[in-house]
Amino acid sequence: MDAITLLKNDHKDMRALLAALEATTTRAVKKRESLLAKIEANLKAHTSIEEEIFYPAFKQAGSKSDDDKMYFEALEEHRAAGDLVLPDLLETDPSTDNFSGRAKVLKELVEHHAGEEEKEMFPRARKLLEKAELLALGEQMEIRKRELMRG
Numbered sequence: 001m002d003a004i005t006l007l008k009n010d011h012k013d014m015r016a017l018l019a020a021l022e023a024t025t026t027r028a029v030k031k032r033e034s035l036l037a038k039i040e041a042n043l044k045a046h047t048s049i050e051e052e053i054f055y056p057a058f059k060q061a062g063s064k065s066d067d068d069k070m071y072f073e074a075l076e077e078h079r080a081a082g083d084l085v086l087p088d089l090l091e092t093d094p095s096t097d098n099f100s101g102r103a104k105v106l107k108e109l110v111e112h113h114a115g116e117e118e119k120e121m122f123p124r125a126r127k128l129l130e131k132a133e134l135l136a137l138g139e140q141m142e143i144r145k146r147e148l149m150r151g
């Protein structure tokens, strides 16, 4: 599968999981826990394959300072979602409104980030990288993702 198609499919799954989490109430503790576990696994695998495989290829192919800016902004957004908001949410009691608020913020962060990738970085990557290269990157990411989801 083409790298961009693979990443977009991940985004679609992630949006659905985050919307499902947002729709839960403070009484749905078990459901919140199971959705959050899925979100954590998916988010970690997705950001890892981007950071290990896709982003470096994008940065290397990049030719303008805007490409570099996009790269560094994307990394920073991963950090905000994955290293700050997600760990907080994992430590928050799912029966509280605190949890609802943090889940909403995670959803907004991820949606903003995925939206920027889809509107800016991916179209630019299609210009910078050959079709064959996007296919090869997609294959690498598929393999790596399977590994990460198992572990």
Ligand SMILES: [Fe+2]
Pocket: 047, 050, 074, 078, 113, 117
């Ligand atoms: Fe990303």
Ligand SMILES: [Fe+2]
Pocket: 007, 011, 046, 050, 114, 117
């Ligand atoms: Fe992404």
